[in-house]
Amino acid sequence: MFVFLSSMATAQEEETRKPVEIRKSSEASIAKGDITFDDLQFEITKDASFEKGMLSKDVKRLDGLKVKLRGYILPSTLFKETDIEQFVLVRDNQECCFGPGAALFDCVIIEMLPGRTTDFVTRPVTVTGKFKIETEKYKYPGGKGPGGASHFAIFKIAGESVK
Secondary structure (H helix, E strand, O other), X not given: XXXXXXXXXXXXXXXXXXXXXXXXXXXXXXXXXXXXXXXXOOOOOOOOOOOHHHOOHHHHOOOOOEEEEEEEEOHHHOOOOOOXXXXXXXXXXXXXXXXXXXXXXXXXXXXXXXXXXXXXXXOOEEEEEEEEEOOOOOEOHHHOOHHHOOEOOOEEEEXXXXX
């Protein structure tokens, strides 16, 4: 089971942050399987209940593709530092992108293929594997989470490698 984090940012920090520029992958990059967390974005407010109809066609087309996604291993979801079989990959290393208050599209559950593992590192990693949209597996118990959220994740990669 995963540990959920609350947002550490103060209201003042939230107000002074500049909007992040969205950088979606080019068609050529997507054709090669190179995606970014920006490619996973869809219209949903933080802590909202998720419905399948919220997913854009651009996100849906990634389902089943072999992809490469760069991000950070979220350390609070780990129970060991080596031979890790499952972890959460997040957009940045500020540990802000998982659990209550986080955008649903800012985390991807990584389940390594049988016999494959990775070790924890603090630097960014690139995960390669089959991308899957899982709309039922990662729901909060009873479908009711903090702030009204229904899911803690909806994206998964069956990890072939982590580099």
